[in-house]
Amino acid sequence: MNISEPIRLLLFLAGIMAFVGFNAAYLVWVERKGAARFQRRPGPTEVGFAGLLQPIADALKLLSKQVIVPPTSDAILFRLAPVLVMSPALMCLAVIPFGETLVARNINIGLVMVFAFGSINVMAIMLGGWASRNKYAVISAARVVSQDVAYEIPMLLVVITLLMVTGTMDLNQIVRQQAGWFWHWNLFKLTANPLMPVTFVIFYICMLAETNRAPFDMAEAESELVAGAFTEYAGMGFGVFFMAEYANIVVGCSVATVLFLGGWQSPIGVWSGPWWFLLKMYFLVFSVIWIRWTFPRTQFYGLLNLSWKILIPVSLFTLVLSSIMLKLF
Template structure:
């Protein structure tokens, strides 16, 4: 029996269920965190009614969404319209398979984990674009066009940063990257200025790009509720919208996990107390909180401002860090 449990298929099944549960719970409770956080930032209590401190609010929301009809408007491309939300959710779930949550807590410990994540990550853009395009709504189509140009613009600095990291660490295996950051917190990649003096900047670029790639404020061009009503999601109701919504949080989760792994030492503990998984979660949720914090503090950027930021600032700077670290590596 025990032997059966430790076989690879069972292990994968357990991880599959685990990851789906983790993402599902997180998507639900990040909404709660978001609303509670927004409430605190805005000097109001946030949700309080359903359950203790509104803790059951996400469940109530989910039930409400589930009980609604998924309206497929006349004239839309029904197949694409239905597929788009799934296309947004699935890559985030799949990518989490290679994230090492703990020293031995990863669904798959593969050599090209980073590559997998970025390969899957670009499907996201397709999902929003298809959702917007198939909606047959002018606002949705404008939003789809925005999303494509935005994500193309921010894919480049992200990849440049990741290439820098791959060069420095010499591997695409996420577990290996974490292992290299062992020791006190100054061994974390973000503080390893002797490898590349611009390391904190690199981290900042990665964080900004992550915000942009997940379409979070101040880069929420896709949704832009005061301009494009609800952007690509305008025509979605019920769980069609719900899945998009959850996928947004799943993507935030993935982005913050990746930032934790690449820069903040993953499951490495800075003081040696507490198990690694906890440290991973602490770091990741701190980043998630920062994402919420940014959203409720800043207004939305202008669209050309967003592209200018990427093409005129982030890409040159990330290229420079890439060259700088390769030069440093060559010299030493």
């Protein structure tokens, strides 16, 4: 296709924003429907067919509400935090390859880009909690930091393990290496590292913790902290935080799909394309929702112990094992 560069970039910009917005809106619907089905009730049914217009109605309600900035809060940071929590997800999606040519900007260090901008997320939630000047929000902010710092380490260790196997940080290149049948995916690359499925599980757990999803949703533990860092936010300020949570889930699942599940490659070797990427990504997203409504919230000490006592040693072991395998074979 002969589209000039600025028009292509604008198209991708609009496309990514639409993708994120659509996902954030409709994953809320999926979450509510899924939660309802797991609990044997119908979920939203009133607005539109099977409640399909519910997210639009919610958004309109949130938009029409007054955005209240508490007088004791730090007004600038308070308003800045929702923007800051949403924008990294948009930046990350710019380098995710949806298909062989369907990628906004294919840079050869795409993996670093995703993790660099992903790390801003912590700061955004923390600033939101801090600027609120609310005891619950500050506790939540402190929890977010200790949790995300704890889980960033095993996540990066796992990614380094994978990096040693692939030898490139170009996300599209990583996907191309996984062509063919599904046992060519990095998840099943047992000849490179026999513990590859374990690294995927560690990555998945860390992703759950980084996106603050149950069973690790310490930041907004409703029964203890009202709504955590978002307690003081009203109207669309809260709505943006809510959207950002789903946007981050989409980014996390996309990265997991690209790194471990072969991205846009077909599992049977033919008809590769973006549809496979979306299928795998939405399967992971569904599993995230599934886990949320299946497992209860863990204790905070349990959460930190899991990271420092189990995940970090295991991921270090996979790292060493992978380097030994790399040297021997």
